Amino acid sequence: MTEIVDISHVRLRDRPLIVCDVDDVVLNFAAPFADYLRRGGHELLPRSFRLTGNIVSIETQIALEEAQVKGLIGSFFEAQEDWQMPFDLAVETLKTLGDDADVVFLTAMPPRYQEPRRRLLDRLGFDFPLVATLEPKGPVMHKLHAGRALPSVFMDDMAHNLHSVRDNVENCLVIHMMPDSPLHLLAPKPDDGIVRAMDWPHAESLIRTHIENVSHT
Ligand SMILES: [Mg+2]
Numbered sequence: 001m002t003e004i005v006d007i008s009h010v011r012l013r014d015r016p017l018i019v020c021d022v023d024d025v026v027l028n029f030a031a032p033f034a035d036y037l038r039r040g041g042h043e044l045l046p047r048s049f050r051l052t053g054n055i056v057s058i059e060t061q062i063a064l065e066e067a068q069v070k071g072l073i074g075s076f077f078e079a080q081e082d083w084q085m086p087f088d089l090a091v092e093t094l095k096t097l098g099d100d101a102d103v104v105f106l107t108a109m110p111p112r113y114q115e116p117r118r119r120l121l122d123r124l125g126f127d128f129p130l131v132a133t134l135e136p137k138g139p140v141m142h143k144l145h146a147g148r149a150l151p152s153v154f155m156d157d158m159a160h161n162l163h164s165v166r167d168n169v170e171n172c173l174v175i176h177m178m179p180d181s182p183l184h185l186l187a188p189k190p191d192d193g194i195v196r197a198m199d200w201p202h203a204e205s206l207i208r209t210h211i212e213n214v215s216h217t
Contacts, residue, residue, distance in 0.1 A: 010144060017144070017145055018094075019152070019153070020103060021105075027085065027090075031181060042072070046185070049183060078116060080120055105129065107131070150214075153175065166191075166194070174194050
């Protein structure tokens with residue numbers, strides 16, 4: 001079933017737009033999720049780039065079924081305030097960029113978990129609007145930016161999200177940023193031409209250069 005994505009709370013001003021993923025870009029996900037699994041007697045084996053089939057009982061080494069994996073991801077998102085921490089300089093960099101651009105978080109998470117995420121982001125100082133949806137990110141960002149002739153930037157750790165935005169939002173700077181978790185090292189690589197930011201200061205310089213270049217053409 002297609003979900004209707006609620007973006008009515010996002011008010012954009014007449015200035016550049018930065019749409020940013022949350023898990024493994026702003027907040028750690030892979031590392032604390034692995035810790036969370038271990039606490040419950042499970043472990044994630046980095047055998048391939050998927051969770052289902054690779055989360056096993058530590059005792060029996062038997063892989064959990066898909067429904068159990070979904071349940072664990074859901075309960076982790078419920079408990080995220082106790083587990084997820086921001087990456088170095090993420091808050092500071094987004095706050096500085098937020099002086100000259102609108103920042104919006106676009107998180108691939110069932111909308112029912114957005115309350116604990118909102119509280120966590122607020123507590124850490126990330127006071128930017130949040131859109132939580134499992135819909136493809138490109139069409140959602142297209143709807144947000146609505147064809148405005150203003151610079152736009154998208155950041156994510158997943159190739160399919162980067163490709164979705166590249167294919168749906170014209171002239172958007174699409175930035176790949178990811179932790180070197182065992183799972184990410186197995187992830188599909190983004191296409192050539194998608195730039196990788198190694199950390200938040202690097203991302204900031206890529207973003208500022210793009211905004212300047214677009215503003216002067
Ligand atoms: Mg992510």
